[in-house]
Amino acid sequence: MLKYLLEKEFKQLMRNRFLPKMIIIMPCIVMLLFPWAATMEIKNINISIVDNNHTVTSQRLINKITSSGYFKLVNVSNTYSDAIQSIEYGEADIVLEISNNLENDITREGVSNIMISANAVDGMKGSIGTSYLASIISDFANEINEEEVISQGGILLKPYFKFNPEMDYKVFMIPALMVMTLTMICGSLPSLNIVSEKEIGTIEQINVTPVPKAIFIIAKLLPYWIIGFIVLTISILVAWLVYGLIPSGSILTIYCISILYIFTISGFGLIVSNYSNTMQQAMFVMMFFIIILLLMSGLFTPINSMPNWAQAITIFNPLKYFIEIMRSIYLKGSSLKDILPQLYSLFCFFIVLTTWAVISYRKRS
Amino acid sequence: MNQFSSFVRKEFCHILRDKRTLLILLVMPVVEIILFGFAISTDVRNIRLGILDPSNDVATRSIIQDMDASKYFTVNLVLHTPEEIEDAFRKNKIDMVIVFEDKFYERVTHEGSASVQLLADGTNPNTANIGVGYATNIIMAYQMRLAQKSAFSGASSTTIRIVPNIKMLYNPQMKAAYTFVPGVMGMILMLICSVMTSIAIVREKERGTMEVLLVSPVKPISIILSKTVPYLVISIVNMITIFLLSIFVLKVPVSGSMAWLIIVSILFIFVSLSLGMLISSIVKTQVAAMLFSGIGMMLPGMLLSGLMFPIENMPLLLQWISYMVPAKWYITAVKCIMIQGLDISYCLTELYVLLGMAVLFIFISLKRFKYRLE
Numbered sequence: 007m008l009k010y011l012l013e014k015e016f017k018q019l020m021r022n023r024f025l026p027k028m029i030i031i032m033p034c035i036v037m038l039l040f041p042w043a044a045t046m047e048i049k050n051i052n053i054s055i056v057d058n059n060h061t062v063t064s065q066r067l068i069n070k071i072t073s074s075g076y077f078k079l080v081n082v083s084n085t086y087s088d089a090i091q092s093i094e095y096g097e098a099d100i101v102l103e104i105s106n107n108l109e110n111d112i113t114r115e116g117v118s119n120i121m122i123s124a125n126a127v128d129g130m131k132g133s134i135g136t137s138y139l140a141s142i143i144s145d146f147a148n149e150i151n152e153e154e155v156i157s158q159g160g161i162l163l164k165p166y167f168k169f170n171p172e173m174d175y176k177v178f179m180i181p182a183l184m185v186m187t188l189t190m191i192c193g194s195l196p197s198l199n200i201v202s203e204k205e206i207g208t209i210e211q212i213n214v215t216p217v218p219k220a221i222f223i224i225a226k227l228l229p230y231w232i233i234g235f236i237v238l239t240i241s242i243l244v245a246w247l248v249y250g251l252i253p254s255g256s257i258l259t260i261y262c263i264s265i266l267y268i269f270t271i272s273g274f275g276l277i278v279s280n281y282s283n284t285m286q287q288a289m290f291v292m293m294f295f296i297i298i299l300l301l302m303s304g305l306f307t308p309i310n311s312m313p314n315w316a317q318a319i320t321i322f323n324p325l326k327y328f329i330e331i332m333r334s335i336y337l338k339g340s341s342l343k344d345i346l347p348q349l350y351s352l353f354c355f356f357i358v359l360t361t362w363a364v365i366s367y368r369k370r371s
Numbered sequence: 372m373n374q375f376s377s378f379v380r381k382e383f384c385h386i387l388r389d390k391r392t393l394l395i396l397l398v399m400p401v402v403e404i405i406l407f408g409f410a411i412s413t414d415v416r417n418i419r420l421g422i423l424d425p426s427n428d429v430a431t432r433s434i435i436q437d438m439d440a441s442k443y444f445t446v447n448l449v450l451h452t453p454e455e456i457e458d459a460f461r462k463n464k465i466d467m468v469i470v471f472e473d474k475f476y477e478r479v480t481h482e483g484s485a486s487v488q489l490l491a492d493g494t495n496p497n498t499a500n501i502g503v504g505y506a507t508n509i510i511m512a513y514q515m516r517l518a519q520k521s522a523f524s525g526a527s528s529t530t531i532r533i534v535p536n537i538k539m540l541y542n543p544q545m546k547a548a549y550t551f552v553p554g555v556m557g558m559i560l561m562l563i564c565s566v567m568t569s570i571a572i573v574r575e576k577e578r579g580t581m582e583v584l585l586v587s588p589v590k591p592i593s594i595i596l597s598k599t600v601p602y603l604v605i606s607i608v609n610m611i612t613i614f615l616l617s618i619f620v621l622k623v624p625v626s627g628s629m630a631w632l633i634i635v636s637i638l639f640i641f642v643s644l645s646l647g648m649l650i651s652s653i654v655k656t657q658v659a660a661m662l663f664s665g666i667g668m669m670l671p672g673m674l675l676s677g678l679m680f681p682i683e684n685m686p687l688l689l690q691w692i693s694y695m696v697p698a699k700w701y702i703t704a705v706k707c708i709m710i711q712g713l714d715i716s717y718c719l720t721e722l723y724v725l726l727g728m729a730v731l732f733i734f735i736s737l738k739r740f741k742y743r744l745e
Contacts (some may be wrong), residue, residue, distance in 0.1 A: 213603050
């Protein structure tokens with residue numbers, strides 16, 4: 007019986023002009039474009055400098071800032087108000103005003119002030135930009151120190167960055183983006199599929215057949231499990247071919263846990279479809295949840311920075327656990343033993359959601 | 372006109388009958404504003420710190436205390452051997468480890484130098500970089516205190532300092548809401564207008580009721596237009612909700628002209644509606660319409676509109692693509708008017724682009740609209 011139902015599902019799937027293409031194209035687009043777009047690495051901050059000092063020192067500071075790679079000098083303004091105007095026109099993001107006695111202050115008094123004004127409408131860019139600029143300036147001060155004053159020693163700091171030595175933000179996003187793609191495809195497609203049968207009316211015909219509930223559900227979900235597999239494989243291949251990123255942990259573990267996750271999320275899609283009557287409804291409920299789940303998963307912004315009540319909510323987010331697992335295995339080479347707590351949570355979600363999905367499915371409307 | 376209004380009434384009935392979708396449409400902006408306003412933040416805080424401190428003396432304890440007291444770090448784990456570090460990282464328990472040298476205080480005071488290792492989990496380069504920066508500042512501050520103490524006791528030290536005075540323009544308290552409100556508006560309006568309209572039109576096609584409508588004496592074009600009217604109304608309701616929420620709950624003031632803000636928003640609503648019409652003229656099934664408008668519009672809207680990630684950082688190709696995302700222009704204009712409080716003359720480009728897009732989309736969708744079903 008299952009065989010015939012599956013045949014029907016696959017026929018329906020392949021007959022759709024759009025869907026098979028999308029299963030191939032979507033992970034490619036996500037993997038090719040998103041890592042470049044979703045980056046918190048800030049470069050090319052447009053800076054406008056007001057140099058009232060015009061000395062060797064101020065020129066040296068300007069050179070140091072422009073050669074740092076983070077800043078792009080858009081203009082050297084004569085007055086502060088000119089510089090502010092270039093912020094208002096959106097040409098500059100940050101203004102550095104060098105006071106007219108910078109060199110004097112440094113050589114005579116040892117302390118000088120310097121003005122940084124940042125456009126903080128884009129909060130992140132403003133704060134990261136100013137902290138980069140401030141650290142360049144303190145570096146600059148240290149340089150002068152080393153030249154003029156004999157180095158005094160003190161505490162030596164040695165920072166090391168583990169797991170991602172090139173500090174590439176793309177590497178951080180890729181495993182998480184795989185989770186996002188899986189969620190979108192394996193979560194929303196099954197729910198749309200079942201509701202579409204409801205809406206067209208063909209579900210009645212299946213309901214009057216002797217097909218048991220479990221077999222019907224498996225026949226509906228199995229194609230999407232396979233699709234999930236294809237999507238994951240494409241994503242992993244693109245990550246390897248384009249970014250040279252291979253999992254440092256075991257790829258078998260990734261696949262096994264992904265199966266568990268695909269089951270979980272397609273179960274969630276099934277629940278939504280059981281409670282929806284039209285595709286529009288299912289789509290919007292799904293979209294509503296996916297947006298919230300994505301935002302609260304630590305995909306884009308760190309969970310640790312959230313207030314406590316929001317962190318408490320994330321406990322109920324399966325995406326959070328899977329993203330943590332994927333990042334750990336992919337980047338840190340964690341073994342199954344290391345990620346057991348997250349795996350247990352994911353397993354609980356799987357049990358709860360699938361049971362709920364099977365119970366809430368009714369043959370009678 | 373009478374015919375048109377009865378068609379509009381029919382559309383309203385469709386929407387009002389589906390309470391759940393309507394509820395989501397009206398609740399979504401509220402939830403998103405709350406999430407973005409209060410929950411999500413791009414700041415780096417509460418970095419989980421592991422400590423490996425074999426000396427455990429005055430200096431190291433003082434530094435650890437300073438770190439724990441700052442809002443950037445929480446000491447999460449005390450390690451005893453270097454072997455535990457790797458394990459703690461892999462178990463995802465800590466983000467950074469600070470390793471002190473043996474006999475730290477003694478070395479600093481007598482030998483003049485001691486070393487500290489900062490091992491950061493570089494998987495998230497942003498957190499790692501910023502965390503190392505914060506830690507450096509805290510340790511340097513401690514060193515300065517130490518130096519001052521010794522300066523009193525005789526030794527002189529002159530170090531040059533350049534003190535930056537930092538001024539955050541337009542958003543002095545660095546509230547994330549200032550960044551997100553324009554973005555959420557763009558996203559919600561886009562979602563409702565283009566996704567809903569395209570689905571509503573395609574559904575009639577898919578169910579076959581479009582045929583019934585087309586044989587009625589109403590002009591085909593007014594059938595389509597009547598479909599967009601209810602979504603226009605809902606969008607305007609949402610726009611008002613978002614404005615009220617951001618002004619009264621998030622306390623984001625409207626610094627510029629309210630009138631222009633509304634005009635730009637309505638222009639954007641028109642762009643999105645016409646985009647929805649355009650999509651509906653291309654696709655045949657609801658699933659396709661949803662995937663097309665849902666994933667094809669939502670994701671670029673979220674990523675390429677400057678809502679979360681600055682567009683200037685992206686490679687040129689993506690920047691070009693972002694020029695085609697209407698939400699990008701809208702969000703820039705809203706930031707300009709609402710947050711920076713600038714005059715409309717500063718965002719004329721955005722206004723013209725939106726206007727151009729609206730005209731273009733309406734033109735193409737009218738051109739493509741078929742009066743007959745095959």
